[in-house]
Amino acid sequence: MKKILALLVSVVLFAGLFAGCAKPNQPGGGATTDNRKQTDKKIGLATDEGGRGDKSFNDAAIAGLDKISKEYTVTPQILESKAADQYEPNLKALTQSNDLVFGVGFKMHDAMDAVAKANPNKKYAIIDSVVEQPNVMSINFKEEEGSFLMGVIAGKMTKTNKIGFIGGVDMELIQKFEAGFIAGVKAVNPAAAEDLINRKNVRYAGNFIDVNKGYELAKQLYNSGVDVIYHAAGGVGIGLFNAAKELKNGGKTVWAIGVDSDQALTVPDKADIILASMMKRVDVATYTASKDLIENNFQGGKVVVLGLKEDGVGISNTINPAVTKDVLDLADKYKKAIVDGTIKVPTKPGDVKAFQAPEIK
Amino acid sequence: MTANANNSHNSLLNVLKSTYRTLLFPLISIIVAMFVAVLFVVWGRGVGFFEGTSLLFKAIWNGSFGSKDSLIETFVYVTPLLFTGLANAVAFKTGLFNIGVEGQFTIGVLITAILGLISGLPAIVHIPLIIVGGILAGAIWGGIPGYLKAKVGTNEVVNTIMMNFIAMYLSNYIVMGPLNKPGVASTPEIRPSAMLWRFLGENNRLNTGLFIGLLLIALVYILFWKTTIGYEIRAVGLNPYAAEYGGISIKKNMILAMVISGGIAGLGGAIYVSGIQHNAMELTGFIGYGFDGIAVALLAKSHPVGVLFASILFGALNSSAISLQLVNIPKQIVFLIQAIIIIFVAADYIYKWIGEKRKKEAMING
Incomplete structure (x- = not known):
């Protein structure tokens, strides 16, 4: 009993220290002038x-x-x-x-x-x-439209003519990323798209959080000769970046493409292996x-x-210096073609086979 | 006459004394946990000690019991914890550590989500069907590690942990594969005939599963202290060798306890689907009620009635995650409180273990 009492007393004293150094409550916006527009909406x-x-x-x-x-x-x-x-x-x-x-x-x-x-x-x-x-x-x-542009970049950047895709869960939403990406590759590099269309170089992690799984899948793909991988797999993508970074440190030239936000900024220590990211402007x-x-609208x-037209999806601001200007210009031309409706990007992987992009030089 | 009165007076005193001793550590651990949580609020928000205290407790009170809605939500969280808490308690009583309650719960969820899709059954058949299905699924999931422990001697902790992952990935395979509702990461909603009655209206998720849980507390109490099976289970838990010497089979009781424990957990999963969730969702991690159940059983000292109170505490904390976030206190403070409670209760066990070891050494050396 004595010991418990001693413990409690010491804890109270310890707490006193904390209470002493507590910061005074900051006054809210009262002191500074608030030039925001008034609204009572919550x-x-x-x-x-x-x-x-x-x-x-x-x-x-x-x-x-x-x-x-x-x-x-x-x-x-x-x-x-x-x-x-x-x-x-x-x-x-x-x-x-x-x-x-x-x-x-x-x-x-x-x-x-x-x-x-x-x-x-x-x-x-x-x-x-x-x-x-x-x-x-x-x-x-329209994730497929943004992913299409990533496909264009990947198709132009690959040296081995082998490109991979890692998805989170094999479902309609993520298949839109897959289909758009493959269509983009097919538009500029039909040979590299073959193993994507038959899904040989397409992997699904089964979830959006398993970093180790992402690492394993990426390693498999890179070891089979793939040199560019695009992911639509949330946290699994971190594993992809880790694998790419490791191989790069070992002297190989491999690339990854990010998704949702500008991942060269959100994952800065991996920026050197990220070609670009497909922005999904949820903000x-x-x-x-x-x-x-x-x-009241x-x-x-x-x-x-x-979609691309509404700037809901697009290419990230941060682009790896390795991506040459003519590749970006090409991506920009495809963007214009999608915006004006010349190209209709498929949303299902099964439709990519029939998809034919008009040639843009 | 006087002697008799004295006797009964003494026994009452003894009961009070032992109750006081049992409750002391859990109560102290709860108080200390709250206290540490207040410190973190004081530190994080930069407010004074008393302001921090009132901020935290007001938020927890508002979010758990303070309004009709929050009170209802608290008991929504209490319901599955009753089952997983009891499931863990049964295993603890036999001296087993069933980490697999989580997996047994998950498999109960999965089976109910599947059986609940059968159409054309009246509720009077359908609800017993899913209940039996949930119990059986959980019992098998718990029985396998129990059998392996008894027959081959493999550690039940390792096996139940592995069974958890099998349950989770099996569930994900079925939820995202054969039974996927297109465009959504879950199975379709179960038929109305498989849903438990939401007695406070469709918009409140509280359902008759709560009463099934309360009934189960009584049943486990009777099982422990009024039946031969319960006596044998407790005997094996207290001292397996003494129990065996007395003619009680260790192996039989280990398997039995794991089957009962798993069955209760599986039933919890069934109630969870048919009362609260109405479908099985894709799991990015474990659902968590099984692991929370370990904490509930520890805090309750494996006593069925204690499970009720420990579940209410944990349910209230879970439910107050909303109101805490609304006053800008991260919901993680709830995990902090729960974790400190567990550390203290576990410390109590270690303290006792060391005490007993010393006693033994003294006996041998003395």
């Missing part, structure tokens, strides 16, 4: 299990809200989900105190559907899925939808699809 966002700090999808969504809170007097509420069964309570909790609630990720589909149905007077937006409720805006991306989507809400029930 915005909330629920992430999937990736949560804050995933350096990719969720962080991009939150970045869009950070931007809106610099322009308007809104303080977005953000809830992370620890597990899939928390999607629904999180969305419900956000609904109570907000006018617009974002659900980030296709996994939220069912939870969003249920919560939106129960609260018809509130507004919702979901990323990467379509929820058919009159108060939900569904925001999707633009959350920013635009929030702005629409504040300006929000359209529930609408399915928004953001």
